[in-house]
Amino acid sequence: MMKIGICLCIIMSAFNNITAQSAKIDTEKLLEYYETQRYADAAQYLQTIYSGDTQDIKALSQIAYCHMMAGKLPEAEKSYLKINTLQPNNLPTLFSLASINSRRGNASNAKNYLQQIIQIDSLNFNAYKQLAIYAETPESKLNYLKKANDLNSTDPDVAYDLSITYSGLKQYLPAYDVLKTAIAADTENFTLQQALLPVANQLTKYPEVIEIGEKLLKNHADVNVMNDMGQAYFYVKNYQKCIMLYKMLEDTGVQNEGTLYFMALSYRELKDYNNAAIYAQKTIDEAISDHTNLYYAALAGIYEAKNQYNDALTAYKKGLTFGVSNIIYYRLGLLYDLNLKQPKNAAIYYQMYLKNNPDQEKEKDQIAYAKGRMLVLK
Template identity: 25%
Template sequence: MKKIAFSLFILPLFSFAAFAQSAAADKNKVMDFFQNQQFDEAVSYLTPAIAADAKNIQLLGYLGYAHYMNDNTREAENVYRQIVLIDPDNIAALQYLALITKNDSPNEALQYTRRLILLQPAKAVYYRSMGELFKRKDVQDSAFVYFSKAYSLAPKDYKNGVGLADVLLDRKEYTRADSVTEAGLEQDSVNLSFLKLRIRSAYNADDFQSLRIPGEQIIRMGESPLTALTQVLIGYYNLKLYSDCIRVCEYLNDKGYMVDNVIYYEAKAWAKLKDYDKSNALLRVCVNLSISKSAEMYYYNLALNYESLKQYAKAINQYDTAYYLFKNPVMNYNCGRIAEAHLHNIQQAQKYYLRYIAEAKPTEADEVKAYAYVKERWGKKKTTAAKK
């Protein structure tokens, strides 16, 4: 359910009708329902009142709001459509309809927003909404026109600057985008949206030096936007500032971002610092992260198929790969079994069986039985070999 402060949200949007008493409903009772977040109760209370006065815009506005706040957007939309049929210029109803339809019916949202612009042509928020809708539709030229208008009307509203800079970056107009973001950062140096846009611009323009200030500001703030900070660490790597690259990687790791691209660049940076052991350890982590756990089953079934085709060497290769990636000791057992039973390669069988014995902790009945066999037969060979 939407929990929005009563005094900040309800009153402005119900300015389209005076808070006069209705013969069918008590305004104070409705306000109490809203104040206490009792939207179901508000709907139950308003429904019979509206049945008696179906064209009462004030009551319909209350009902639409109650449905909207109760996450019943379909009913809210129906109610606001009724209001617009009665009063086509009703600002609040048009605002809600534009908001409700923007995701599922963007073309409808465009029509409602155009109507709002005609009714209130000096409102920057409507032009920004149009820009957002056109951007979603990937109509970049129109998005640029509307974001530009919104910014010209209200340049100090950071949302207008963010929208315009974003479109300018899409158009590869980096200098113009930077002027907008820098103006925004002059007003608010810790605005995360502008900081991310500044990083994106510098990264796309291969201006890696310019990544440093906004990147370090984000880290000081304790924020961790993955895309932006990944661009920062790549920038440090390209600037040959390998220790800084590692520091940003570790910062993201501490924030819970154990992703292969971050760890990969950390590994590359350690290699540049000639710490190859650390680099290799991180590269192994990358391998494990980049391969899904379900891949073990794929390798296992590939091996079964090769066994059925009597292509035993290929079957062993698949089991061996599965073990290397996922460390399941049963894969060593399968390799030993094929080497013993089909290839009659005792030395190879022993190698795999001894690995299996060293790591396996069987719990299933079938594996307990197989483990006992391997340990009884091949464990003794290990002891004999050791005595020799």
């Protein structure tokens, strides 16, 4: 509150010194607007004091700021553009214009204003930090974040984003170094410590993963921390601990293909072959999507379009290994019937399609066609 009061006093003091017009300002009313965050009212009030064609930069800045705080972005942009014309290359103005365009979803303009800033000030940390948001490739994002990190290696947001970008490019050692530097400056930053775990795993720093992970779990039982720790425990051959952590994930329904796989391997290492087999099968089941057969049907359809009928046949039959599919039965009937000229096989798949209870309303045309073709083929 003291800081807010000081800021408001500074604002009001500035108004008292703007021009002779400022004598008309009711400072108590304006202060009340600021204190109650009625920025739209403040902007409207200021506009009654200053004419629409005013070129007073301080007045325009206050009006623009009030509009921006009130969420009236077009009006704020209009005032800031006028300021930019009167006083080009002003960094606060360019940052405000970048912010307005960002909030309105105009990434191109926001990026343009930020690039103007770094042309004026090549060491501007915040400009590089924000430019990373608009990077079009991982490599350009990396360059912006590296610049920002070089200027302030302890900023946690930049360190986090830079480490994620490095990891995405499989550059794990620099990701690790960036995080360690930022963590050294803020040893209680759990977000950075959690981001360190998968990177440390990639670098085979398993004891460090376990040590940090145990501390993090005392603060919050995060599933990602448990996932990373489970891998570390497996690689240091503490199979019981790996199983315990991943069983906790399974009990809460957040298991995945990876956790089930490590459980299968851990049980195998403990010579508990019954559970190893169970979890190996669970791993396979988890890895298979309910829609896998549809994906193979789509692939087969592409092969058909390219007249690669044998490849299409292989893809359709592969799709059936992941479960029954009316679409594939019907498409196989058509493939054997119209392209491969094998009427006996065509009739088999048309019959399988009809026996699998196709939707009588949605698939009435296909049902009628299959029944008709079976009569002809027989």
